[in-house]
Amino acid sequence: xxxxxxxxxxxxxxxxxxxxxxxxxxxxxxxxxxxxxxxxxxxxxxxxxxxxxxxxxxxxxxxxxxxxxxxxxxxxxxxxxxxxxxxxxxxxxxxxxxxxxxxxxxxxxxxxxxxxxxxxxxxxxxxxxxxxxxxxxxxxxxxxxxxxxxxxxxxxxxxxxxxxxxxxxxxxxxxxxxxxxxxxxxxxxxxxxxxxxxxxxxxxxxxxxxxxxxxxxxxxxxxxxxxxxxxxxxxxxxxxxxxxxxxxxxxxxxxxxxxxxxxxxxxxxxxxxxxxxxxxxxxxxxxxxxxxxxxxxxxxxxxxxxxxxxxxxxxxxxxxxxxxxxxxxxxxxxxxxxxxxxxxxxxxxxxxxxxxxxxxxxxxxxxxxxxxxxxxxxxxxxxxxxxxxxxxxxxxxxxxxxxxxxxxxxxxxxxxxxxxxxxxxxxxxxxxxxxxxxxxxxxxxxxxxxxxxxxxxxxxxxxxxxxxxxxxxxxxxxxxxxxxxxxxxxxxxxxxxxxxxxxxxxxxxxxxxxxxxxxxxxxxxxxxxxxxxxxxxxxxxxxxxxxxxxxxxxxxxxxxxxxxxxxxxxxx
Amino acid sequence: xxxxxxxxxxxxxxxxxxxxxxxxxxxxxxxxxxxxxxxxxxxxxxxxxxxxxxxxxxxxxxxxxxxxxxxxxxxxxxxxxxxxxxxxxxxxxxxxxxxxxxxxxxxxxxxxxxxxxxxxxxxxxxxxxxxxxxxxxxxxxxxxxxxxxxxxxxxxxxxxxxxxxxxxxxxxxxxxxxxxxxxxxxxxxxxxxxxxxxxxxxxxxxxxxxxxxxxxxxxxxxxxxxxxxxxxxxxxxxxxxxxxxxxxxxxxxxxxxxxxxxxxxxxxxxxxxxxxxxxxxxxxxxxxxxxxxxxxxxxxxxxxxxxxxxxxxxxxxxxxxxxxxxxxxxxxxxxxxxxxxxxxxxxxxxxxxxxxxxxxxxxxxxxxxxxxxxxxxxxxxxxx
Numbered sequence: 001x002x003x004x005x006x007x008x009x010x011x012x013x014x015x016x017x018x019x020x021x022x023x024x025x026x027x028x029x030x031x032x033x034x035x036x037x038x039x040x041x042x043x044x045x046x047x048x049x050x051x052x053x054x055x056x057x058x059x060x061x062x063x064x065x066x067x068x069x070x071x072x073x074x075x076x077x078x079x080x081x082x083x084x085x086x087x088x089x090x091x092x093x094x095x096x097x098x099x100x101x102x103x104x105x106x107x108x109x110x111x112x113x114x115x116x117x118x119x120x121x122x123x124x125x126x127x128x129x130x131x132x133x134x135x136x137x138x139x140x141x142x143x144x145x146x147x148x149x150x151x152x153x154x155x156x157x158x159x160x161x162x163x164x165x166x167x168x169x170x171x172x173x174x175x176x177x178x179x180x181x182x183x184x185x186x187x188x189x190x191x192x193x194x195x196x197x198x199x200x201x202x203x204x205x206x207x208x209x210x211x212x213x214x215x216x217x218x219x220x221x222x223x224x225x226x227x228x229x230x231x232x233x234x235x236x237x238x239x240x241x242x243x244x245x246x247x248x249x250x251x252x253x254x255x256x257x258x259x260x261x262x263x264x265x266x267x268x269x270x271x272x273x274x275x276x277x278x279x280x281x282x283x284x285x286x287x288x289x290x291x292x293x294x295x296x297x298x299x300x301x302x303x304x305x306x307x308x309x310x311x312x313x314x315x316x317x318x319x320x321x322x323x324x325x326x327x328x329x330x331x332x333x334x335x336x337x338x339x340x341x342x343x344x345x346x347x348x349x350x351x352x353x354x355x356x357x358x359x360x361x362x363x364x365x366x367x368x369x370x371x372x373x374x375x376x377x378x379x380x381x382x383x384x385x386x387x388x389x390x391x392x393x394x395x396x397x398x399x400x401x402x403x404x405x406x407x408x409x410x411x412x413x414x415x416x417x418x419x420x421x422x423x424x425x426x427x428x429x430x431x432x433x434x435x436x437x438x439x440x441x442x443x444x445x446x447x448x449x450x451x452x453x454x455x456x457x458x459x460x461x462x463x464x465x466x467x468x469x470x471x472x473x474x475x476x477x478x479x480x481x482x483x484x485x486x487x488x489x490x491x492x493x494x495x496x497x498x499x500x501x502x503x504x505x506x507x508x509x510x511x512x513x514x515x516x517x518x519x520x521x522x523x524x525x526x527x528x529x530x531x532x533x534x535x536x537x538x539x540x541x542x543x544x545x546x547x548x549x550x551x552x553x554x555x556x557x558x559x560x561x562x563x564x565x566x567x568x569x570x571x572x
Numbered sequence: 573x574x575x576x577x578x579x580x581x582x583x584x585x586x587x588x589x590x591x592x593x594x595x596x597x598x599x600x601x602x603x604x605x606x607x608x609x610x611x612x613x614x615x616x617x618x619x620x621x622x623x624x625x626x627x628x629x630x631x632x633x634x635x636x637x638x639x640x641x642x643x644x645x646x647x648x649x650x651x652x653x654x655x656x657x658x659x660x661x662x663x664x665x666x667x668x669x670x671x672x673x674x675x676x677x678x679x680x681x682x683x684x685x686x687x688x689x690x691x692x693x694x695x696x697x698x699x700x701x702x703x704x705x706x707x708x709x710x711x712x713x714x715x716x717x718x719x720x721x722x723x724x725x726x727x728x729x730x731x732x733x734x735x736x737x738x739x740x741x742x743x744x745x746x747x748x749x750x751x752x753x754x755x756x757x758x759x760x761x762x763x764x765x766x767x768x769x770x771x772x773x774x775x776x777x778x779x780x781x782x783x784x785x786x787x788x789x790x791x792x793x794x795x796x797x798x799x800x801x802x803x804x805x806x807x808x809x810x811x812x813x814x815x816x817x818x819x820x821x822x823x824x825x826x827x828x829x830x831x832x833x834x835x836x837x838x839x840x841x842x843x844x845x846x847x848x849x850x851x852x853x854x855x856x857x858x859x860x861x862x863x864x865x866x867x868x869x870x871x872x873x874x875x876x877x878x879x880x881x882x883x884x885x886x887x888x889x890x891x892x893x894x895x896x897x898x899x900x901x902x903x904x905x906x907x908x909x910x911x912x913x914x915x916x917x918x919x920x921x922x923x924x925x926x927x928x929x930x931x932x933x934x935x936x937x938x939x940x941x942x943x944x945x946x947x948x949x950x951x952x953x954x955x956x
Contacts, residue, residue: 092652122916123916124914124916124917125916125917125918125919126917126918126919126920129916134702135702138700138702138703138704139702139704141704141707142680142703142704142705142706142707143704143706145678145679145680145682145706146682147682147683147684147685149685149702150684150685157922158920158921158922160921160922173915173916174915174916175916176916176918184683185683186649186652186653186682186683187652188649188651188652188660188673189651189652189660189673189674189675189677190677190678190679190682193675193676193677193678194678203675212675213659213660213673213675214658214659214660214661214671216660217651217652217659217660218659218660263658263668264657264658264800265657419925432924433924433925434922434923434924434925435922435923435925436921436922436923446922447922448922476684477614477684477733477734477735478614478615478734512735
């Protein structure tokens, strides 16, 4: 025990020293950010929802053995697998663009449903890159408690247009971009736990103390993302590795407040319902509930279920609220407010709890929502178990601007698209098309299309595909549920990224008791065949007239006895 | 001459005695504790199996086994299942006093990863080279292992994921291989499933203590249901095991023995006949502490003679370590195997699909057509 203490003291001391020295001798060359920053952005959304965006930025060195705030476990994995830039996303739910508008951070923190991972791996050739990618996915699966090791060659693609490296790389020619996703992967507390452990304050202080799995996974939409990239200052002399961890979620205020009162959501009694009197059938006992006529009051500790434990002493912490300028916001004492437009930011106290309160606002204030550059949805068409079609509907709401975008689709190998059936409803909208056909059990199809959508119009992209029949052992244990197809990724030329929802593909599913039925049926046939042949061989066939009639023997016996008796009498 | 002969005898005797002493102590010696906790059932209505396993997870964690030495296998996700009214929570009691999922949990194998193959690979450590440490059972011949399994089973089999089965023979062979590879010191095998006692009937490796919830042709029953969760939340056998552990084994220094635990089993409460197999385990159960399997080894440092010496040894050891730490560059040069820093070869890529109507294509097409026509005409004019 003592040895451990001494060891930790020795290990910690030089690291503390280096960070101190670094801060002291490079004051002017630090356009590079601080070692650690965290910020929480809260934004009221229409329909009594609140968007909470947590952002943690840590900077560290890559090849050094001293890790101050940069998570060491992650650095080791990156070094071991030669990954130079990494993006990992865990997401649940759907971003309702119609109601909430454009996604925060231009959609760069949001991933596809389940888990999505892409990385730039440095390697000599494709085979080496594949090997390192496998190392990376396996290591990450251990670190984040997710089945990332299932991202094998059938789920990996090399996108051409959609993703560009964000960091400053020394030799970009040697980087291989690999991308994979697991749309079926559940996201839960076991993924949040390692996520929080990467943070310097480990969820004990600062904004991360608000993060509670019980509220995060109760959200309407949530995403956790980890982005690692090297960043250099302007002359490229000093480079550091930056990890940006974000958690974005949309909380339903009404639901969160209900959780506080009773853990089980129960319908409200009739007298507390907000009935719509304009409905003709809404009289007496009937009630047509109407959305809330007021902005509900909420506070940080109420919607997150726990208070914010001061700021993280290892870096700067700030909390900002974006709400209509007229809405009142109360912050707890010992915090200063800085107001810019409809954004209000607060500095946090060091060692005491912090809370924010937004009181009830009736009637609700109109909330301005920035429309996204595109709306997108994707669905299956067709019927039957043999073939089907995919239809992606993409709408450009802008009245003046043409939007250039890239549509990326990564399909599993058992979904075989026909490229000649790829059609767009707007003529000449297809600018470029990249395609890599699937190979059974080896790789999935990869489709990337550069499209142009004129202002105020809707583009429908369709294609047909064939469904493969899997082998008996290739079906998952819950095959009848269907197979999840990864979301399509849409990237506009201005860098905004959206993802469609994942799809559920039904494949022809055998009856899994089939082998047993087959065994039973064939056994029956064999038994019948064997039985009849055996009968023929062993039984002796006798003609009907050859067989003595029934009772003939008895009668013969009786006759004999009679004859005997007669003989005796004669003898007497 | 006489002296020369007699001197070795006492020393020999002494060493023999010391050896014997060591041998007699060897049974209680283990240096680490590991737990393998497996829930093999998929689907929401098997909620109770996950709750069983998570209850055991909380218990071993409470008694000091760290997450790095617990292999938790959950075949399905119930905590964040859309059907769960309490997101990110799993309860094992209708009073919902304790959230088993909590704030800090590490699931090592989950979902489709929980297969018979992975389970046996884990036990025998025959894993893929890239497997991370958290997914491996890194035990040695001084490790005590607690294996807990729950799911749906039958006579000598246990179902995994509702799709495949592990048989009693498979587990027995895997344990034998572990013994041969010196992967455990002692093992406690606990299983809660229908006809559970048949699952350990085939074991033949030494130092395994086994217990199960029900005998052949007997079902294992659930304890009670929570109406808000909507399904049964725990099985009887696990419930009464937990009850004993919660009420009696309060901390890692508890002196309760496995005998106390086994004596607490009550057929009337459990509704089935729990079994215990001790023939492979050569120790008296009233000497085996529950914490030998459920808790972690407690390293206790005693103050006493030679403390100053130890301190000096520690310091010299640290100085050695520090010397290694402060000169990492030398090491780096040895390790780094530099690759060719040329441009990487990238052959795998999606190809560009292009439709070009160039005149050369037209000419080629027309020529081909004309050639075909000529050949046909030529053929029809050929003399017969």
